[in-house]
Amino acid sequence: MIIMKKETLTILVCPACRRQLTAKPEIETDSELLSGNLYCGNCGIYYPIENGIANMLPPELRDVI
Ligand SMILES: [Zn+2]
Numbered sequence: 001m002i003i004m005k006k007e008t009l010t011i012l013v014c015p016a017c018r019r020q021l022t023a024k025p026e027i028e029t030d031s032e033l034l035s036g037n038l039y040c041g042n043c044g045i046y047y048p049i050e051n052g053i054a055n056m057l058p059p060e061l062r063d064v065i
Contacts, residue, residue: 002054004033014040014047015056021047 002008006028012021019042027035038047038054048055055062 002056004049004052004054006031006033009033009038012038012054012056014043014045016040016045016058017042025049 002012009021009023013019014021017040019040021038021040023033023036024039024046025033025036027033032052033049033054034052036049038049038056039045040047045059047057
């Protein structure tokens, strides 16, 4: 789990393919993304951000606790 400071965006990469992610913010402050998605155009995968925390698990692992 990753706290989504905007400065963190520049170093975040897709865990599957290591390419840079595109932020699709829904709720944001000056310094943090609180809600939205990170999108990998290469994989076509969205990584959700909820309550300022990014869930970087690949989709097939998200339902596994
Ligand atoms: Zn990817």
